[in-house]
Amino acid sequence: MLEKIERNLMKGNEALAESAIRADCKCFFGYPITPQTELAAYMAKRMPKVNGVFLQAESEIAAINMVLGAASTGVRAMTSSSSPGISLKSEGISYLAASDVPALIVNVQRGGPGLGGIQPSQADYWQATRAMGHGDFHILVFAPASVQEMVDMVPKAFDTAEKYRMPAMLLADGLLGQMMEPVSLPEPSKSKCDKSGWAADGHKFKRPHHIINSLYLQPDDLEKLVVERFKRYETVKANETDAELYLTEDCDILLCAYGASARVAKTAVNMARKIGIKAGLFRPKTLYPFPVNELNEAAKTAKCLLDVEMSMGQMIDDVKLAINCSKPVHFYGRTGGAIPVPADVLEKIKTLGGEL
Amino acid sequence: MAVVFERPKSLLDVPTHYCPGCTHGIVHRIICEVIDEMGLEGDTVGVVPVGCSVMAYDYFGCDVIEAPHGRAPAVATGVKRANPEKTVFTYQGDGDLAAIGTCETVHSAARGENIVVVFINNTIYGMTGGQMAPTTIPGQITQTTPYGRDVKTAGYPVRMCEMLSTLDGVALAQRVSVDSVPHIREAKKAIRKAFENEKEKRGFSIIEVLSTCPTNWGLTPLEAIKRLQDEMIPYYPLGVYKDITGEETK
Amino acid sequence: MTTEILLAGFGGQGVLFAGKILAYCALTDGKELSWLPSYGPEMRGGTANCSVCVSDEPIGSPLVTAPDILVAMNQPSFDKFINAVKPNGFAFIDSSLVESKCERKDISCYYLPSTSMANENGLQGGSNMILLGKIIKETKIFTLDTVKKAIEKVVPPTKEKLIKNNFKAIELGMNE
Numbered sequence: 001m002l003e004k005i006e007r008n009l010m011k012g013n014e015a016l017a018e019s020a021i022r023a024d025c026k027c028f029f030g031y032p033i034t035p036q037t038e039l040a041a042y043m044a045k046r047m048p049k050v051n052g053v054f055l056q057a058e059s060e061i062a063a064i065n066m067v068l069g070a071a072s073t074g075v076r077a078m079t080s081s082s083s084p085g086i087s088l089k090s091e092g093i094s095y096l097a098a099s100d101v102p103a104l105i106v107n108v109q110r111g112g113p114g115l116g117g118i119q120p121s122q123a124d125y126w127q128a129t130r131a132m133g134h135g136d137f138h139i140l141v142f143a144p145a146s147v148q149e150m151v152d153m154v155p156k157a158f159d160t161a162e163k164y165r166m167p168a169m170l171l172a173d174g175l176l177g178q179m180m181e182p183v184s185l186p187e188p189s190k191s192k193c194d195k196s197g198w199a200a201d202g203h204k205f206k207r208p209h210h211i212i213n214s215l216y217l218q219p220d221d222l223e224k225l226v227v228e229r230f231k232r233y234e235t236v237k238a239n240e241t242d243a244e245l246y247l248t249e250d251c252d253i254l255l256c257a258y259g260a261s262a263r264v265a266k267t268a269v270n271m272a273r274k275i276g277i278k279a280g281l282f283r284p285k286t287l288y289p290f291p292v293n294e295l296n297e298a299a300k301t302a303k304c305l306l307d308v309e310m311s312m313g314q315m316i317d318d319v320k321l322a323i324n325c326s327k328p329v330h331f332y333g334r335t336g337g338a339i340p341v342p343a344d345v346l347e348k349i350k351t352l353g354g355e356l
Numbered sequence: 357m358a359v360v361f362e363r364p365k366s367l368l369d370v371p372t373h374y375c376p377g378c379t380h381g382i383v384h385r386i387i388c389e390v391i392d393e394m395g396l397e398g399d400t401v402g403v404v405p406v407g408c409s410v411m412a413y414d415y416f417g418c419d420v421i422e423a424p425h426g427r428a429p430a431v432a433t434g435v436k437r438a439n440p441e442k443t444v445f446t447y448q449g450d451g452d453l454a455a456i457g458t459c460e461t462v463h464s465a466a467r468g469e470n471i472v473v474v475f476i477n478n479t480i481y482g483m484t485g486g487q488m489a490p491t492t493i494p495g496q497i498t499q500t501t502p503y504g505r506d507v508k509t510a511g512y513p514v515r516m517c518e519m520l521s522t523l524d525g526v527a528l529a530q531r532v533s534v535d536s537v538p539h540i541r542e543a544k545k546a547i548r549k550a551f552e553n554e555k556e557k558r559g560f561s562i563i564e565v566l567s568t569c570p571t572n573w574g575l576t577p578l579e580a581i582k583r584l585q586d587e588m589i590p591y592y593p594l595g596v597y598k599d600i601t602g603e604e605t606k
Numbered sequence: 607m608t609t610e611i612l613l614a615g616f617g618g619q620g621v622l623f624a625g626k627i628l629a630y631c632a633l634t635d636g637k638e639l640s641w642l643p644s645y646g647p648e649m650r651g652g653t654a655n656c657s658v659c660v661s662d663e664p665i666g667s668p669l670v671t672a673p674d675i676l677v678a679m680n681q682p683s684f685d686k687f688i689n690a691v692k693p694n695g696f697a698f699i700d701s702s703l704v705e706s707k708c709e710r711k712d713i714s715c716y717y718l719p720s721t722s723m724a725n726e727n728g729l730q731g732g733s734n735m736i737l738l739g740k741i742i743k744e745t746k747i748f749t750l751d752t753v754k755k756a757i758e759k760v761v762p763p764t765k766e767k768l769i770k771n772n773f774k775a776i777e778l779g780m781n782e
Contacts (some may be wrong), residue, residue, distance in 0.1 A: 009641070028440050035645055053437045055429065058463035065427035065460070069434025073422045077438065094426050118645070119619050179668050180626075180641035182633055195365065200419035200435075202442050204398040211413045213422040267666030339670050 007182040012172065013038035013080075015183045016106065016150040018079055021046055022188045023155040025055040025104070027077040028220035029066035034083045034118045035174035036108035040080065060085040064092030064105070071096070071103040072212040076158055076201030079108035082174070083124050084115060093167055094133025100198070100229075102161035104154070105139075108172045108177040109336035119337025120174035120260055125314035128171050129288045136226045138233050140168035140240070141287040143258040147181035149285070155189055160240055162193035164232055171287060173310065175260040175339065229252060233289075241291035244283040245298045246275065251280030253352055254302035256295070256319045257309065258284050261340060262334075265308045268345035279354045287315070292322040304328040304352055308345055311335050366417040372446040373411060377570040377577025380408060382534045383476060384415050386544045387445070389549050390519025391418065401435050403428045403532035405457075406427035408482040421554045431463035452480045454490040454514050461516070462494040468525030470488035471490050478567040479588065480541055486572030490514045491519040498572070517564050520544070521597035524574045527559035529597040533566040539594070544597035548603075552590060558600060560586060608661035609747060610670040614687055615679025615700075615732075617654040620734035623760070625656035626678065627738060630756035631748040632660040640668035653682055659748070675745060677737055678704060679720075696745055698737045716740055718782055726774065732775035739779020750780065 010018070020028070028047060030040035045056035053070070057063035063079045070077035081089060085184045086107045088270040096103055109124050111117035120331040128141045142157050143343040144150040153170055157281060161168035200210045216222035244262075248254060248270060256298070272279035282290050282298040304327055313331045320329050332348040334340045363369060369389035374380045386454060391397050400418035406425035413420035423431040430445040437443045453461050453475050464471065480498055481487040487500040493502040493514050513595035520531040528550055532543035543565055550561035565589050575583060611628060615621045622643050632639035642657040657670035671690060674696045678684040684704045691697055693712040702721035719741055720733040729736075742748050748756075757772045 007633060009629055010641075027434065031432065032728070040408060055433070055437060056458055061427065062430040062433075062460050062463065065430035066434035066437070068423070068427075069403070069421065069431035069436075070438035072431075073435055073438050073442075075438045077434065086531070091424055099422075114498055143554060174645070175642065175668065176645055176646050181668075182639065200421055201418055201439060202399040206398075209417055210419045211422070212420070213413055215410055215422055263665070264667040264669075269665065309708055339667075339669050341669065342667050343672075356544070 006057065007184055009180050010147060010183050011038055011178060011180050012041045012147045012150045013108065013177040014223055015147050015185070016154060016170070016172070017042035017046070017153040018185060019151040020104070021052065023158050024076050024185055024188070024236060025052070025078050025158070027067070027070040029055050029057050029063040029070075029077070029079050029198060029199060031057050031060045031063050031081065031085060035120070035177050036080050036106065036109060038126045038177070039106065039108070060088035063089065064089040067103045068092055068096055068099070068101060069143060071101045072099070072199070072234060073201040074195035075269045076104070078104035078106065080108065082108045083112045083121070084167070086124060090127075090133040093139065094135055094137065095214050096097040096167040098135060098139040099195055100165040100344045102158070102165055103167050103211060104157050104161065104170065106168060106172065108173065109173040111335065118174065120310060120339060121335065121337055122259060122261060122310040123312070123314070124171065124175045125309070125311060127288065128169055129146060129318070132169070137171070137229065138288050139166060140164070140236070142168065142170050143285055143287050144172055144176060145259050145262045145283060145285075145331070146177040147176065147179065147183045150176060151183055151286075155186065158191065159193070162191055162195070164236055166196075167231070171259065175261050177223060183324055184300070226251060237289040240286060241289045242285040243291035243294035243298075244281070244285060245294065246281040246283065248280035248282065248298040250278055250301055252303050253277040253343075253349055254281070254299050254305045255279060255281045255349075256305055256307045256315070257281065258287060258338045261308050261310050264340050264342050268349060269344035271342060271346045272349045277349060279349055287318075290318045295319065295322045299327065302327060304330060306330045306332060306348060306352060310342060311340065332342045359422040359551050364392045368415055368417050370414055372415070374408065375571045377580055378408075379478075379534045379565075379567040380476065381547075382540060383474065383543070383565050383567065384412065386540070386547050388545065389448070389476060392550045392552055393548070394555070396443045397549065398440070400445070401439070403432045403444065403446045405446070405448040405452035406483075407452050408547065409447055409449060409476065410483065412447055414437070415501060421570060426452050426455070427460055427547045428452065428457065429460040429469070429471070429473065433464050433467070433469050438539060441535045443551065445474060445551070448476065449482070449505055450475070450479065450489040450491040451476045454516050458514075462520070462523070465520050465560045465562065466523050466525045468527070470554055470557050470559060472547075472554050473560070473562040473564055474547065476567045477564050477568040477592065480569050480572050482572055484488045486569075491592075493587060511541060515560065515592065517597040519533065522563055525560050525597050526562070527600045528561040528563070530562075530599070531564040531566065531594050533584065533594055535566070535581050545605075553601075564592075566594070608663070608665070609674050610672070610688060611658040611660070611675040611677070612624060612655060612670045612673035613658070613677040613679070614653065614655035614683035619654070620681045620731060621654045621679060622656050624734040624738050625658045625781050626760055627753065627756045627761045628658045628660070630646050630751045632700070634759070635748065637661060638664055640665040642668045653680075655683070666772070675741060675747070677741070679733065679737070680704065690778050691713060691763075697739070698740055699762065700733055700737065714744070716744060718779065720779070723778060727774070727778060729771055729775050729778070735772050735775035736779035739776040740782055742776075
């Protein structure tokens with residue numbers, strides 16, 4: 001029963017930090033940037049009390065490399081930032097992926113490009129799912145849509161990252177980071193992953209030395225490794241997708257949205273249903289791997305799709321690819337830090353309703 | 357028959373990729389001798405750079421992490437903070453430590469990270485084929501200073517030990533050379549002291565080692581040693597720039 | 607049913623704090639809720655506002671653009687939001703700092719010189735809580751008991767005097 005569980009009121013950023021500590025994250029390395037600052041501040045307060053490490057690095061670049069160092073020794077380590085800072089971290093994330101080192105990166109997105117703004121945005125979807133650094137690689141991308149999910153996805157992200165030895169990102173935004181909602185915190189848990197086969201934590205003369213490395217000068221060697229990694233990604237795609245399907249069984253119009261914009265879309269779906277338009281919502285909780293099968297299931301009865309984002313339209317590419325462009329996919333979005341309002345999304349639904 | 361000279365145990369028995377006359381091998385050996393003497397290998401994590409010594413992970417017997425260019429001190433910080441009881445050292449060239457990684461170097465020193473930094477200064481980028489380094493001496497010809505380093509356009513070299521010695525977090529900042537037997541002995545003592553500092557949790561120790569690059573300098577190994585002595589040591593004076601123990605390195 | 611509340615004023619007037627109390631009231635009553643602040647440079651003395659949604663169902667969009675209840679603590683906030691209030695909604699206005707009167711007939715407006723009232727009663731900075739008292743009196747969204755419990759949750763027990771002052775301000779607003 002929901003009522004029986006103790007509910008706390010916490011900001012998304014703080015709840016995420018507490019969840020990470022409960023998931024046995026030993027090290028947090030960060031650098032101040034709005035709108036994720038509360039996360040680092042929470043860590044600064046709590047980590048010393050639980051024998052963890054909090055360190056404010058000299059730059060985003062240093063912070064992600066500290067994560068690389070700590071995570072290479074097998075401990076759970078994380079960093080958090082917001083869009084411009086994530087760009088700086090992209091070098092280190094590429095190295096993490098290339099060295100098969102699991103770690104957690106949190107992006108509390110804000111408007112871009114450049115210095116952009118500080119209001120909530122979803123304009124880093126392409127970066128997170130397509131181009132998180134140079135080279136052939138992917139990272140796991142989780143997309144919470146509530147403070148509770150910011151909590152629940154942290155242990156999940158650590159576990160999955162360790163299972164496949166790849167970096168994981170929680171792609172949140174300023175709205176989710178700053179808002180407070182009731183949240184139930186999980187019991188403390190620990191990693192169940194055996195890292196003794198690769199962690200560089202001192203061999204104690206009991207095993208050959210471990211090398212954490214991403215340099216392979218022979219093309220054949222590098223190709224073999226990358227191909228192996230992409231085989232792993234196939235397993236990830238087969239096993240790790242997650243999505244919420246809301247009122248999709250009979251829907252004529254399927255809205256597709258993740259994170260904060262999915263909350264707006266859900267309200268709009270409810271409003272549409274009230275006036276007799278059969279709308280539904282597909283909300284991916286994992287952006288990489290993208291829930292292709294779940295989307296096709298949700299879109300079964302739909303005559304058209306409406307992708308809603310806080311960007312100029314980035315996830316829409318994955319939506320179109322997933323359904324192989326078999327149905328029209330329309331778009332409604334706000335960008336630069338503007339948050340779409342349900343009434344405007346409803347208007348868009350109405351215009352599409354007229355076409356049905 | 358008595359063995360009088362052998363490979364340090366923590367230096368792996370593999371063919372080297374370094375050029376003839378390059379002094380990387382000497383410094384690798386010194387580090388491994390110290391690690392053996394202090395019995396550290398099983399609990400040591402080395403962090404190696406981007407540059408000629410990028411593949412040093414093939415030589416060091418301890419666990420090794422290959423860091424992004426310039427980021428070794430940040431990676432080492434992560435290792436050390438997560439594992440305060442392990443021995444952590446970085447091995448970095450002049451481009452890595454004093455150009456792209458200056459920020460990480462300065463701030464890990466300022467924080468007094470309890471690590472050892474071995475800094476190979478040979479006044480040139482070796483791996484990429486001989487470009488100007490932050491330590492390239494005025495007038496020195498490199499691929500990107502074909503008319504000699506002109507301070508009017510390319511600015512002045514950075515003297516890292518002098519600069520870092522002003523920071524409170526630094527326990528030891530010392531410049532040594534490997535051009536002669538007495539200097540090699542001195543270098544070993546300094547590196548040993550750096551590892552001892554780490555053991556005693558004294559803070560950040562940097563040992564700058566003046567080294568040669570015969571290939572990119574366009575000199576024979578012997579000529580390269582002579583250049584180190586005649587041109588580098590006068591510009592980069594050997595000595596202890598900071599030592600919080602106040603002890604003379606014997 | 608969902609009640610959407612928008613609190614707006616200058617940074618430093620306790621807009622976010624008042625929103626937090628409402629959020630804790632909802633938590634105490636076992637409701638679904640969301641609390642969304644404006645953030646950034648606006649917090650440093652510019653305009654600050656705070657969206658609070660209270661519902662029996664999970665909250666969709668937490669951003670309030672058309673409030674059921676508006677709290678306007680200064681003139682710019684009044685000007686910006688008064689026409690956004692839903693028909694049959696409520697507006698609570700600090701008339702010490704807002705000179706205008708609302709011309710709409712489809713909403714209930716309450717004018718309290720809450721800043722002056724706070725100062726006269728030695729409750730400097732208590733204008734927000736006075737308006738909150740008035741809200742619970744007129745809308746019955748929460749009971750006084752719930753509000754008191756919420757204040758005790760938000761204000762640390764070490765600041766007992768602050769708790770008492772907040773109680774006093776709430777009651778002052780309720781008696782207007």
